[in-house]
Amino acid sequence: MNATIAESSGLRADGRTADQLRPVTIERGWSAQAEGSALISFGGTKVLCTASFTNGVPRWLMGKGSGWVTAEYGMLPRSTNERMDRESVKGRVGGRTHEISRLIGRSLRAVVDTKALGENTIKIDCDVLQADGGTRTAAITGAFVALADAVEWGRDKGFIARRAAALTGTVAAVSVGIIDGTPMLDLAYVEDVKAETDMNVVTTGDGRFVEVQGTAEGAPFDRDELNALLDLAVGGTTELTRLQREILGR
């Protein structure tokens, strides 16, 4: 793979090589209100992630000794190049929004031990302030930081048992895609619209898969292409994991 990437370097509009992430920044504790928060940027994509901790669980989970983590995703109307109507005004949450909210929630729960969390609920909100491709993967990566701080908050307040390892690992996500036949990492919006195949990959910090969602936007893809995309993606999430750990001081 690396040979191919080297050959295609210089192709990307922002000068990146095919296996290079955009500049990533994570502003931990951005919000003065939330129990955990992070403002994450993947290049021009900016997502505000907050984690709201509540002692107690929804009715259907009461008395089972388990906690709950869930997520909601949204976009500001002018986060995109063309203004979108608000979903609140349309009176319904769209399919794409639902889909991404569910993806974020599942991804985070993959590293949560709900028994160790105890009967507590953490609600993650990921709101896209500015969109330039990869909003769902930036959201997952930032949400993990907010989640980690909310868990810490719950431990400090005594809602979570001191020794309980409520988090069993870390989780990060990145998009990959095939553009003009070349697999590339972390697509910006102008790349995303040209991609023949588009894939979002969520991994744990030890490199195992939590979600693999690949879609042929143009021609179907074969097994070799799938493998090349997975290699690129794991390279990206490895780097994001390193950044998360650095920021969380672990």
Next chain:
Amino acid sequence: MNATIAESSGLRADGRTADQLRPVTIERGWSAQAEGSALISFGGTKVLCTASFTNGVPRWLMGKGSGWVTAEYGMLPRSTNERMDRESVKGRVGGRTHEISRLIGRSLRAVVDTKALGENTIKIDCDVLQADGGTRTAAITGAFVALADAVEWGRDKGFIARRAAALTGTVAAVSVGIIDGTPMLDLAYVEDVKAETDMNVVTTGDGRFVEVQGTAEGAPFDRDELNALLDLAVGGTTELTRLQREILGR
């Protein structure tokens, strides 16, 4: 893989081997009203697929010489073991429904040449009459049959040019998952709820991928497990493709 499957045979509640589909039946032309239709069964899962052909396209596509294929998925309230509330009564379409509708639409469009289709719209409806796991994969597989007949109808009526190859191939889908460490094909409901990893795979008739959606429900999965699941899935869609061709007389 095959060795492993042989060893685990006999484990499944319905006596199947790990790489075996449930009995599949496709009743082509079930509906007297629709331009194309199929009642498909994957074991206890029964989905009624209809294709509605309209000459013309939505406003945003007018005058571009391209057609449109879209899909909607639904479940009858008592298709499941516990009755669900109707989404019409709740006043909103749920996230899972949206997600599956979008998946079916994307999967079908992967084998549609919208230019060759001309300014015509085909709307696919997949309604689950009885659910026993794999409803979305049965829906895609049945929907292709309904779509093929609707395209034929459009050609007979002169809405589609006689020589236009509006369909560039066939498409079929199947679920796979890992249960107690063993990868298995075409999960029934009782298997699905136990699966650590759950994957839906959509392929074209020539074995390339249209969608790969893998989710770790329990522990994350590694690259070997992912490969084993993909092998099983391609085996399953190959068999479903053969059945589709037989029924369509191609």
Next chain:
Amino acid sequence: MNATIAESSGLRADGRTADQLRPVTIERGWSAQAEGSALISFGGTKVLCTASFTNGVPRWLMGKGSGWVTAEYGMLPRSTNERMDRESVKGRVGGRTHEISRLIGRSLRAVVDTKALGENTIKIDCDVLQADGGTRTAAITGAFVALADAVEWGRDKGFIARRAAALTGTVAAVSVGIIDGTPMLDLAYVEDVKAETDMNVVTTGDGRFVEVQGTAEGAPFDRDELNALLDLAVGGTTELTRLQREILGR
């Protein structure tokens, strides 16, 4: 009346006489999931009726020693000749749907002794898979079969007292109408759109009326016409009652 019917015989598109039902079939126990079910056909009209039994009653009825039977009606989007939008997508249940759901519920409750039913709820779903006139009357007639089986199920499980006569009789329904001045039984869709007067009649097995809903679509109708329609309708429901009893083995 009979003279008139004889004279007009041969007029109907499908060769029926004015006082003849379309072929009626009832597939009892169609659903593997529901406590009672029937797939009923009145000619080209096919309705799937399921009965869902729940031990317990809604909050407003708790502690009164009475049960509850209610119904919901729906149509698949392509059950009709022109595809209709889904009510779930429109975000609201339409007036006609509401009206028919209420009619089915009232009709069934007319033969339910809610005290004998005990604090149990039976929810009936009638979903039209294919529509060719008379969907509401087919729904009522099929729903009774599903209801009877759900009551039996509740008795077998011990939720209903063994000797309690939760059902006080049977109920069946048929449509009648005046076309070109001739009263006719069980209108198919092509007849329904031409009818000057349209009436739905629900009777108990002993021939008494539960519902009489007559509407002048064109010219108002006089007392003689009303009488002729009622005669025809009672003839039809008598035959449907006989079929229900045969199928239920009573």
Next chain:
Amino acid sequence: MNATIAESSGLRADGRTADQLRPVTIERGWSAQAEGSALISFGGTKVLCTASFTNGVPRWLMGKGSGWVTAEYGMLPRSTNERMDRESVKGRVGGRTHEISRLIGRSLRAVVDTKALGENTIKIDCDVLQADGGTRTAAITGAFVALADAVEWGRDKGFIARRAAALTGTVAAVSVGIIDGTPMLDLAYVEDVKAETDMNVVTTGDGRFVEVQGTAEGAPFDRDELNALLDLAVGGTTELTRLQREILGR
């Protein structure tokens, strides 16, 4: 019938005989804004009926030379003894409301010649200010007066051809029911809740039927009871027709 009624006189809470209407008043032209209006009372039931005339028809009817008459029914939240939630606040129109709106519209259209009306739309609103049984029948009876004035207004303004008989007759409605075995006319709320059978009858001024909607609330009813109810109802609508004509000066 009359004998029976005489015998049962004195039974009714308000001193009426079984075949007697409550005091009926119609305040024609109540609204300063609408093209036609009437505030009608059937005893304690008060309904404000307005008719809004628009030159032009909905898109689906354009260019066909026909007009349209439609109706909407509503209740003020505290028109009833217990306050009801507003349907606007609940975000959906209930089944009963839909059903009555449709009934009023159909009843009025029975005496409208849409060709003679020309491409004009009349929208009727019937809002219950105070409810004491029979709101739908009062609404129909009052709505006819509002409709007649709106037609006259359209003729005065030149939207309807001078000689066109846009109205082919008059229409009025009344409820009847069986209480403790006795058929009674124009049920007040306290009577309505006790009725075993409840029927709403809409007739034209010449005594023919537009709608007959009979429902067994308790025991099913037989043919004799049905006939007795129809006799009573026709007596009632005959009197209401007389009153409408008097008020309209015809």
Next chain:
Amino acid sequence: MNATIAESSGLRADGRTADQLRPVTIERGWSAQAEGSALISFGGTKVLCTASFTNGVPRWLMGKGSGWVTAEYGMLPRSTNERMDRESVKGRVGGRTHEISRLIGRSLRAVVDTKALGENTIKIDCDVLQADGGTRTAAITGAFVALADAVEWGRDKGFIARRAAALTGTVAAVSVGIIDGTPMLDLAYVEDVKAETDMNVVTTGDGRFVEVQGTAEGAPFDRDELNALLDLAVGGTTELTRLQREILGR
């Protein structure tokens, strides 16, 4: 101010002077159902106000020894010159409706001692039967009368302690505006649409302010204009207060 008003007298379409209210009538106890009610007219504006008394409070207020007063505002579809769509049919309550409902509720609560009210809820409904400007101010003025009677009802029934002064005063409201440079009191609809500045003022019976809502519809207004409007408004509410007291017999 008075000089200016005198000079401009004769300017208003209905012959009023600038500081004159339209004829105001309050029909106390209009509704036979509600615990308190008033049909109030400000000229052509007619609003039906009802007060519904419930012993008990919403869940969030239980056990605190305080009561609750809230309000909802609505307009009949043909209360206006052009028919408006029903908010129930549109499926959502509009911004203006919400805003006015909240204003009425706040205004009434300004003179309610919720402790003295005890754990009781009074819900006010203000429905505009006919609109000719000033509907919100007429609604507040009439609602106070309905509220006062509902409080009295609660005291008679023993739900409110005999000596408790649940009402600490009276409340009334009026609109003022600047038209062609002249400040005017109680604008009719034709005046309202021409006003450069529009202000709604709510005062207690002793002349203090509960709400002041001034809006520049055209040019911004200066401090002198603001003062002139406040003077006019207080004159108006003083007169309305006198009328309320007279009608309530205080």
Next chain:
Amino acid sequence: MNATIAESSGLRADGRTADQLRPVTIERGWSAQAEGSALISFGGTKVLCTASFTNGVPRWLMGKGSGWVTAEYGMLPRSTNERMDRESVKGRVGGRTHEISRLIGRSLRAVVDTKALGENTIKIDCDVLQADGGTRTAAITGAFVALADAVEWGRDKGFIARRAAALTGTVAAVSVGIIDGTPMLDLAYVEDVKAETDMNVVTTGDGRFVEVQGTAEGAPFDRDELNALLDLAVGGTTELTRLQREILGR
């Protein structure tokens, strides 16, 4: 007033005097996507304001040579101390949100010459990222900066005539309130909840009033208190106006 303020200085939690604004920052051009934007802070309150420019107007305004400016307000779910449900998830925009959106739109339109704007639409979005009192006044103040830049953008692109003065002035807003009897400027959240009277004042840059919205939360307020609040407010908007001009380089 100043004497009073001096005496009460030191009372405020954050050390401000009664007539002092919180630190105000405006980050002009925050968004890379919008035609105009500003991230404004009033102390802990942070609002992202974007202006979306569209050439063309809504259907109801076409062909009249006038433009349109409108606004929408929203809050991120965890902008507040307790997480709020999303309005998109609830399926309806709340009353408070509607009210503030309308206020922002009216305030901006007060300084827009819609004829000079030409047939162009500017849509303002104000999204609260963090809330600590005064979100609506910060939104108006920031929205003006975004609006000014969007107008400039339209002029640069040639959509607005070069010499047209589409903006006739500037607009800014601030809250004032009475706490423990002392009038105070620019209330933080902890102050807002204690205020007896709460007022939002919008002025143009030359100190005239666009909106005055005063509400007695506790005891009604008299004319002297109203005057004191207006004095404070005008002092605040004068300072905000100066800051807007500095940032816009005018």
